[in-house]
Amino acid sequence: xxxxxxxxxxxxxxxxxxxxxxxxxxxxxxxxxxxxxxxxxxxxxxxxxxxxxxxxxxxxxxxxxxxxxxxxxxxxxxxxxxxxxxxxxxxxxxxxxxxxxxxxxxxxxxxxxxxxxxxxxxxxxxxxxxxxxxxxxxxxxxxxxxxxxxxxxxxxxxxxxxxxxxxxxxxxxxxxxxxxxxxxxxxxxxxxxxxxxxxxxxxxxxxxxxxxxxxxxxxxxxxxxxxxxxxxxxxxxxxxxxxxxxxxxxxxxxxxxxxxxxxxxxxxxxxxxxxxxxxxxxxxxxxxxxxxxxxxxxxxxxxxxxxxxxxxxxxxxxxxxxxxxxxxxxxxxxxxxxxxxxxxxxxxxxxxxxxxxxxxxxxxxxxxxxxxxxxxxx
Amino acid sequence: xxxxxxxxxxxxxxxxxxxxxxxxxxxxxxxxxxxxxxxxxxxxxxxxxxxxxxxxxxxxxxxxxxxxxxxxx
Numbered sequence: 001x002x003x004x005x006x007x008x009x010x011x012x013x014x015x016x017x018x019x020x021x022x023x024x025x026x027x028x029x030x031x032x033x034x035x036x037x038x039x040x041x042x043x044x045x046x047x048x049x050x051x052x053x054x055x056x057x058x059x060x061x062x063x064x065x066x067x068x069x070x071x072x073x074x075x076x077x078x079x080x081x082x083x084x085x086x087x088x089x090x091x092x093x094x095x096x097x098x099x100x101x102x103x104x105x106x107x108x109x110x111x112x113x114x115x116x117x118x119x120x121x122x123x124x125x126x127x128x129x130x131x132x133x134x135x136x137x138x139x140x141x142x143x144x145x146x147x148x149x150x151x152x153x154x155x156x157x158x159x160x161x162x163x164x165x166x167x168x169x170x171x172x173x174x175x176x177x178x179x180x181x182x183x184x185x186x187x188x189x190x191x192x193x194x195x196x197x198x199x200x201x202x203x204x205x206x207x208x209x210x211x212x213x214x215x216x217x218x219x220x221x222x223x224x225x226x227x228x229x230x231x232x233x234x235x236x237x238x239x240x241x242x243x244x245x246x247x248x249x250x251x252x253x254x255x256x257x258x259x260x261x262x263x264x265x266x267x268x269x270x271x272x273x274x275x276x277x278x279x280x281x282x283x284x285x286x287x288x289x290x291x292x293x294x295x296x297x298x299x300x301x302x303x304x305x306x307x308x309x310x311x312x313x314x315x316x317x318x319x320x321x322x323x324x325x326x327x328x329x330x331x332x333x334x335x336x337x338x339x340x341x342x343x344x345x346x347x348x349x350x351x352x353x354x355x356x357x358x359x360x361x362x363x364x365x366x367x368x369x370x371x372x373x374x375x376x377x378x
Numbered sequence: 379x380x381x382x383x384x385x386x387x388x389x390x391x392x393x394x395x396x397x398x399x400x401x402x403x404x405x406x407x408x409x410x411x412x413x414x415x416x417x418x419x420x421x422x423x424x425x426x427x428x429x430x431x432x433x434x435x436x437x438x439x440x441x442x443x444x445x446x447x448x449x450x451x
Binding site: 104289299302303306310316317332333336340343347350354355 | 388
């Protein structure tokens, strides 16, 4: 009976999400690139389009004074639209972020670290040809790369160059680390390895906190699922591990029915386990609070609905990962983080059990698996 | 008051406070997303140039743009 209610609630939630996605889709007005380009010019300045990616700005003498190139790059939550103003020799003078769906803290980080200063003075042609590279800003690599890519693409298209094929998938230590963490998560459940289970678990947690959390800073978040739900797939040529984490996390749930990501791979889950050990807290959950799950899932549903209506996945970002591992986020998220850290000393995974938005997503996929298995059995 | 009761009360307070903070965070994110849309429209960009990543005037304040270029392609 309980499972039937759970299935019904899941179907209802999916229905609500489809309706909100449709409302959000209707609200998206056709983006007017020309208006956005006009927005970076001084009032009264004339400009004319050479093609859909290149504009020229005539000077007082009638000669061309500058060019504007606009293009799109693949960001974390969707495409970013960027315009670069160059002089007549193609040297970049200024960079303008016209439209984006990135998490505001990432964009602010680029802003604070003067990322666009690194682009200014570079030849747009060199950038498009790939003969120069721009140093990334740690913690906002994907958004920074998306801006650089947008300028390169805008210039290539504006000058009629053949688009360079960027599809070069390369794997490095982050991908090996992610695979290793998932392998450990499987080994933990092997009965024969019961004797070393504790050591395996602690190895996974420490590796996850140090490298997946503090060094890479790109754990699985709710906006990542929303972007995929709205039809946007991140570029695997960028950072493959960002794509690998959700694929493996959901793969384990859909194939084996086990949530290996939350148990052994999630860096904030691991942080709470380490804090629990430090506080010597009990591992059992208080029974009466199991009902709070519905509030937790309700908030997740609300966040997804808001993101779909506004058509901006970053709106649904209320997790404390960024605040803890990258020191980015709003004051409210830092307060939430402090409360979660304190409570982790006395309770088992308070953030995961009562607040984490991913819990609802994982529960949904578990239910989906059960429903699919029942359908196939019938 | 036994330990379990204290635990239950503190956990309840934690959940209530956190849910409240998350709701405020979501509302504030929604309102900020709305503001960003306004800033990106042309009229707002002139009025609030500082809200853009690089503000529009910076383009024209640079010395390169005060000269007339002769090396036009």
